[in-house]
Amino acid sequence: MVENHAKFGIQKLDDYLGGGLNRHSENLIIGRSGIGKTILAAHWAAEGARNGETVVYLSTTMNKNVAKNYLKRFPFMEDVYEKIHWRFIRVDPKFLLPLTREKIVEGLKFTFGMDGEDIDRVVFDSCTDLEKTLADPVLYRRAITYMADLSYEYGITSLWVEEAPMKGEWSDTKNITESVIFLDLLRVSEGYTRALRILKKYGSKIPLEWIPYDITENGIEIKDGFLVRREYEYEFKCD
Numbered sequence: 001m002v003e004n005h006a007k008f009g010i011q012k013l014d015d016y017l018g019g020g021l022n023r024h025s026e027n028l029i030i031g032r033s034g035i036g037k038t039i040l041a042a043h044w045a046a047e048g049a050r051n052g053e054t055v056v057y058l059s060t061t062m063n064k065n066v067a068k069n070y071l072k073r074f075p076f077m078e079d080v081y082e083k084i085h086w087r088f089i090r091v092d093p094k095f096l097l098p099l100t101r102e103k104i105v106e107g108l109k110f111t112f113g114m115d116g117e118d119i120d121r122v123v124f125d126s127c128t129d130l131e132k133t134l135a136d137p138v139l140y141r142r143a144i145t146y147m148a149d150l151s152y153e154y155g156i157t158s159l160w161v162e163e164a165p166m167k168g169e170w171s172d173t174k175n176i177t178e179s180v181i182f183l184d185l186l187r188v189s190e191g192y193t194r195a196l197r198i199l200k201k202y203g204s205k206i207p208l209e210w211i212p213y214d215i216t217e218n219g220i221e222i223k224d225g226f227l228v229r230r231e232y233e234y235e236f237k238c239d
């Protein structure tokens with residue numbers, strides 16, 4: 001039985017998202033290196049597996065041993081690690097170019113090693129490698145659009161993970177996804193704190209504030225309250 005929303009299994013975050021991610025949609029986690037993207041995506045994958053769903057985790061950055069040593073020790077992952085279909089891939093231009101829809105379809109089928117119809121959740125960690133390999137925003141946009149079409153066709157809920165550049169524009173992934181979760185470090189009086197913002201989520205009212213979180217041996221823990229700026233430029237006047 002597949003639940004209405006694709007939850008993270010992190011109560012506060014699921015609540016803020018109006019229940020979780022929308023089924024059969026594309027979603028994005030974006031942030032700089034080391035901020036917590038892989039751990040957050042792993043929560044989501046584990047929650048699917050715990051719920052009896054078929055989950056594929058595509059990783060371009062880890063290998064089998066790294067993933068297991070790193071992620072299996074989190075309590076949320078321990079029992080379900082072996083149920084997730086881990087796929088460790090290297091994105092190679094020679095398999096992708098010239099880019100066609102057929103190549104993407106064949107490439108994904110081969111990588112999944114199973115029928116698209118049987119898959120409920122896919123994590124793609126990270127699509128930055130695909131973007132760098134294609135090295136062209138138009139090609140990249142086409143590739144992700146093909147992949148989005150496919151997951152819609154097969155009824156898959158996808159979570160894309162993207163490395164945010166230190167400087168400059170984000171890629172086009174944010175435009176094709178129904179929700180975007182941005183992880184960042186915020187400067188506070190005591191130093192820095194980890195915080196996330198839900199930049200968009202189709203169909204739900206979302207908090208506009210930064211949501212503080214911690215990473216512990218239990219994984220991502222959402223803290224109470226919000227972070228708001230100390231100064232503001234505008235105020236309401238009504239006369």
Ligand SMILES: Nc1ncnc2c1ncn2[C@@H]1O[C@H](COP(=O)(O)OP(=O)(O)O)[C@@H](O)[C@H]1O
Nearest residue numbers: 031032033034035036037038039040215216217
């Ligand atoms: N067991 C742990 N306890 C506390 N913090 C951890 C633990 N494991 C990882 N972290 C923190 O998580 C960060 C990496 O998270 P990760 O999701 O891999 O980042 P990325 O955004 O690069 O995918 C590390 O920088 C580290 O600070």
Ligand SMILES: [Mg+2]
Nearest residue numbers: 037038061125
């Ligand atoms: Mg990562």
